[in-house]
Amino acid sequence: MLSHPKLNRVHTGIVGLDRMLEGGLLANRTYILAGDAGSGRSSICGHFLMEGVNKGEDVLYVTVDSPPADISSNLSSFKWDAGKIMILNAHPRVREFKVRGSLLEVTSQRSVGSLRDMDDKDKPVQPGTSADLSLPTLQLMLKKEFEGKSYQRLVIDSIISLKLLGGQDVQWELGINSILRLLMEEGVTTLIVSDTPKREEALRPEFLMAHGVIRTHRFVVNGKVYRGVFVEKIRGSGHDMQMRPFDITGKGVEVDSSKALMPAVLSQLSTRYPTP
Amino acid sequence: MLPTSHQRLATGTAGLDKILNGGLLPGGIYIIVGPPGSGKTILASQFLLEGVKRGESGMLVALDEQPVQIRENLLPMFGPNFDKIFVLDATLEMKNYEVSPLRDVSITRHAEQFGQVFPEIPRSPETGNPELTISGIQEMIKSEIRINKIQRLVIDSATALRYFMMPGVDQNTFLQSFLRFLSDLEVTTVITIHEGDSPILDTTSIEYVMSRAVIRLHRWLHSSGFKLGLSVEKFRGSEHEEEIRRIKISPVGLQVIEKQPGSTGGS
Numbered sequence: 001m002l003s004h005p006k007l008n009r010v011h012t013g014i015v016g017l018d019r020m021l022e023g024g025l026l027a028n029r030t031y032i033l034a035g036d037a038g039s040g041r042s043s044i045c046g047h048f049l050m051e052g053v054n055k056g057e058d059v060l061y062v063t064v065d066s067p068p069a070d071i072s073s074n075l076s077s078f079k080w081d082a083g084k085i086m087i088l089n090a091h092p093r094v095r096e097f098k099v100r101g102s103l104l105e106v107t108s109q110r111s112v113g114s115l116r117d118m119d120d121k122d123k124p125v126q127p128g129t130s131a132d133l134s135l136p137t138l139q140l141m142l143k144k145e146f147e148g149k150s151y152q153r154l155v156i157d158s159i160i161s162l163k164l165l166g167g168q169d170v171q172w173e174l175g176i177n178s179i180l181r182l183l184m185e186e187g188v189t190t191l192i193v194s195d196t197p198k199r200e201e202a203l204r205p206e207f208l209m210a211h212g213v214i215r216t217h218r219f220v221v222n223g224k225v226y227r228g229v230f231v232e233k234i235r236g237s238g239h240d241m242q243m244r245p246f247d248i249t250g251k252g253v254e255v256d257s258s259k260a261l262m263p264a265v266l267s268q269l270s271t272r273y274p275t276p
Numbered sequence: 277m278l279p280t281s282h283q284r285l286a287t288g289t290a291g292l293d294k295i296l297n298g299g300l301l302p303g304g305i306y307i308i309v310g311p312p313g314s315g316k317t318i319l320a321s322q323f324l325l326e327g328v329k330r331g332e333s334g335m336l337v338a339l340d341e342q343p344v345q346i347r348e349n350l351l352p353m354f355g356p357n358f359d360k361i362f363v364l365d366a367t368l369e370m371k372n373y374e375v376s377p378l379r380d381v382s383i384t385r386h387a388e389q390f391g392q393v394f395p396e397i398p399r400s401p402e403t404g405n406p407e408l409t410i411s412g413i414q415e416m417i418k419s420e421i422r423i424n425k426i427q428r429l430v431i432d433s434a435t436a437l438r439y440f441m442m443p444g445v446d447q448n449t450f451l452q453s454f455l456r457f458l459s460d461l462e463v464t465t466v467i468t469i470h471e472g473d474s475p476i477l478d479t480t481s482i483e484y485v486m487s488r489a490v491i492r493l494h495r496w497l498h499s500s501g502f503k504l505g506l507s508v509e510k511f512r513g514s515e516h517e518e519e520i521r522r523i524k525i526s527p528v529g530l531q532v533i534e535k536q537p538g539s540t541g542g543s
Contacts, residue, residue: 007348026348029345136371136373139370139371139373140373170438170439170441173438173439174368174371174439175371177368177371177439178368178370178371181367181368181369181370181397181400182370182400184342184345184397185370185397185399185400187397197472197473199472199473199474200473200474201472201473202471202472202476203311203312203435203470203471203472203476204472207312207472208312208340208433208435208436208470209340209436211341211345213312213313230502231313232311232312232313233312233313234313235317235341235345235349236345236348236349236350237349238525238526238527240501241501241502241503241504242500242501242502243497243501243502260499260500260501263499266497266499269497270496270497270498272473272497273473273495273496273497273502274496274497275496275498276494276496276505276507276520
């Protein structure tokens with residue numbers, strides 16, 4: 001007989017969010033962070049990784065949709081020392097001028113560095129070239145990176161453009177399944193950034209396969225910006241069932257897990273999650 | 277062997293048997309459909325657990341999640357009886373992009389009880405792994421039902437079956453064939469289906485048509501937070517309640533909340 005399993009909790013670095021999660025994320029699992037543009041997804045990821053850095057863990061930020069310099073300047077606005085966050089630059093800019101090669105050649109082009117070293121040294125974009133990052137390439141990049149180092153925390157920010165480039169068929173589902181399997185086997189706790197699905201959309205395979213889904217919304221009521229976060233699903237754990245307000249201040253993200261969103265804000269959202 | 281048709285199978289979920297006019301009818305396919313986090317896997321597991329309590333063997337075919345993780349998730353909720361449920365690992369291994377192995381050998385796995393599951397995620401082989409196929413899965417289910425005298429079966433989830441679709445095969449034909457395979461088995465089967473923010477499965481869906489009953493889980497935003505609900509949309513051969521009832525998931529499981537006098541179930 002097996003012993004009773006004990007699940008370790010991983011703090012997100014955001015006190016209010018950890019409360020919503022009843023203590024944090026379950027370790028060694030993969031979570032989808034899905035939200036509207038400008039809703040604070042990358043900032044949440046920054047907190048998650050900095051929390052690891054502060055505990056002496058090895059953490060990796062895989063940037064796909066924005067250049068590392070953007071991530072760096074975003075995080076340094078919180079006056080953090082983000083230098084210990086390792087970054088895997090999968091942003092298409094670094095590969096756009098190269099001759100298209102095999103998947104293995106592509107992975108050898110990866111560049112991992114400390115976030116501190118990531119100023120705007122990227123090569124200029126060549127007009128007319130196309131990005132060729134795909135799930136198989138990303139998997140190979142990660143696998144290669146894991147060979148030399150074991151990470152405790154990982155962020156993939158984001159899979160939005162990957163999905164736009166090839167997210168329609170069963171190959172996408174198999175690719176996602178395979179990457180999630182890799183992350184599980186590595187035992188790394190991962191956040192994958194995604195966008196908010198259209199209301200009428202079928203459940204995305206990555207939402208289905210992930211161990212949990214956290215969703216963020218950003219909306220404007222009477223000219224003022226509001227942000228809300230809720231925990232949609234966490235396998236193996238109870239969680240808050242309320243949508244909570246959150247702010248991005250000079251110190252980072254703050255979630256107030258004791259408050260509800262204003263009724264005017266909630267009523268805007270209830271059209272998305274209507275009473276049956 | 278199936279119990280005789282006038283007997284009902286208890287679902288293991290407090291309050292649900294009453295909605296179903298006494299429980300499930302033996303044999304056939306029951307659907308649990310709903311959005312993420314609404315309790316599909318918990319509801320399906322309670323069906324298996326109830327079987328264990330009554331001395332009936334149950335098996336979960338794990339397509340979404342690793343058996344070891346399902347155990348981590350649910351053992352605290354259900355206790356030692358959960359370890360008596362059989363589980364068949366039907367999850368896909370990591371894909372090997374470096375090589376293109378011949379896909380002519382189908383992988384074979386065996387069901388084991390949750391109590392015997394290896395405590396770590398199995399490592400994918402480095403090269404040339406044989407692939408899990410739909411016919412392989414069907415063969416395994418059939419043989420495990422025979423060997424372990426399975427009476428209650430759960431497929432979690434049917435949504436994940438799509439990974440096993442052959443190129444060029446129509447999705448409906450594929451599903452129809454698998455569902456036909458399930459209904460020919462002499463067991464009572466529960467399958468889970470995932471939905472997004474709005475319902476996709478409707479009365480024209482192949483799963484809907486081929487099932488005996490559809491239990492739908494709901495989630496909606498109320499001023500006091502997200503609420504969960506359950507309704508039985510169809511139950512062939514039986515009376516059933518149709519209104520949406522509130523449910524709650526607590527550390528001891530999922531239950532249907534008793535109706536308050538004078539209140540409606542929906543708000």
